[in-house]
Amino acid sequence: MAIIQNWLPPSRENWESICFVFQLFPLFTVVQWLVDWYPQGKTSRESRFNIPGKIGWAAMEAPGFITLVYIMFTLPGELGIRELPWGNWIMAGCFVLHYIYRALVAPLYLNPSMAPMHPIICVAALAFQLFNATSIGGWLAGYGPTTAQDWAGRSWSVEIGLVIWAWGLMGNIYHDDVLREIRRAAAGKQRQEAERLGERPSSVDKVYMLPEDGLFKHVLYAHYLCEWIEWAGFWMVGGWHCHPARTFLANEISTMLPRALQGKKWYEKKFGKDKVGDRKAVIPGVI
Numbered sequence: 001m002a003i004i005q006n007w008l009p010p011s012r013e014n015w016e017s018i019c020f021v022f023q024l025f026p027l028f029t030v031v032q033w034l035v036d037w038y039p040q041g042k043t044s045r046e047s048r049f050n051i052p053g054k055i056g057w058a059a060m061e062a063p064g065f066i067t068l069v070y071i072m073f074t075l076p077g078e079l080g081i082r083e084l085p086w087g088n089w090i091m092a093g094c095f096v097l098h099y100i101y102r103a104l105v106a107p108l109y110l111n112p113s114m115a116p117m118h119p120i121i122c123v124a125a126l127a128f129q130l131f132n133a134t135s136i137g138g139w140l141a142g143y144g145p146t147t148a149q150d151w152a153g154r155s156w157s158v159e160i161g162l163v164i165w166a167w168g169l170m171g172n173i174y175h176d177d178v179l180r181e182i183r184r185a186a187a188g189k190q191r192q193e194a195e196r197l198g199e200r201p202s203s204v205d206k207v208y209m210l211p212e213d214g215l216f217k218h219v220l221y222a223h224y225l226c227e228w229i230e231w232a233g234f235w236m237v238g239g240w241h242c243h244p245a246r247t248f249l250a251n252e253i254s255t256m257l258p259r260a261l262q263g264k265k266w267y268e269k270k271f272g273k274d275k276v277g278d279r280k281a282v283i284p285g286v287i
């Protein structure tokens with residue numbers, strides 16, 4: 001059953017339009033290079049419109065994987081496809097697994113605290129998610145490979161791509177956790193101090209330190225780098241002709257790179273250039 005006729009799930013014509021428009025996303029991110037205003041995370045600002053960080057992250061990220069799952073289960077029927085090949089389901093599984101972590105497990109269970117965000121960030125990320133899920137979901141659910149024959153002869157690149165994807169995901173989770181550990185340690189210290197003084201422990205909201213473990217020794221946004229590796233592996237699984245996976249990777253880089261460079265300046269201002277040392281923003285030794 002279609003939720004929105006010809007859009008959810010999308011007709012081929014609408015899917016092609018969505019893929020085309022989404023490819024233009026890097027043009028919108030030019031704003032990020034020109035304007036410093038990015039009211040989220042380290043650079044969040046006081047505003048009466050602000051949304052709590054954890055709720056904001058779950059609300060803006062979860063609709064993506066839910067949309068993809070919905071398309072996977074509805075579009076094949078509309079197109080008269082009886083069974084999608086296993087490769088399509090593996091890619092859908094990779095996508096869903098990542099976003100269960102990113103949209104639900106990380107913000108709602110793992111992260112000790114997340115800075116509030118302006119609704120504009122939430123709306124922009126939600127739009128990104130819906131475009132991306134429709135673009136990838138449409139390809140996986142009927143407009144890309146539809147038979148086992150379409151995957152034939154590709155088992156090496158699928159396997160290597162999956163290994164790269166899995167290492168990228170683990171690296172992303174590990175480096176996210178290095179950041180979490182800073183807040184967990186701060187919370188532990190504040191609890192002890194509060195017990196000693198017989199007071200309530202103060203919050204660890206917006207407690208920041210220079211991360212040192214793993215690739216953070218070389219770059220300040222090691223979690224971003226791992227996420228790019230993850231989605232590069234995903235693209236390899238789909239094959240070079242899998243344009244939705246290529247668009248996804250290009251669009252992530254186009255928005256996360258200026259954010260990481262802005263973050264590097266933020267670290268230098270907060271901790272001093274000497275403490276940051278020769279660490280790059282996101283690619284070791286390069287940028």
Ligand SMILES: NC(=O)c1ccc[n+]([C@@H]2O[C@H](COP(=O)([O-])OP(=O)(O)OC[C@H]3O[C@@H](n4cnc5c(N)ncnc54)[C@H](OP(=O)(O)O)[C@@H]3O)[C@@H](O)[C@H]2O)c1
Nearest residue numbers: 041042111113114115179182206207208209223224227256
């Ligand atoms: N931002 C994007 O455009 C984007 C796009 C796609 C995927 N992602 C992925 O989403 C995840 C989160 O991205 P993000 O942009 O929110 O990353 P981030 O700014 O580095 O923040 C990640 C989390 O760690 C905390 N944190 C950051 N730096 C810290 C430090 N120096 N000391 C202690 N805690 C620190 C943040 O707390 P606060 O919230 O309090 O700052 C937040 O909870 C990453 O794994 C990234 O790969 C991000």
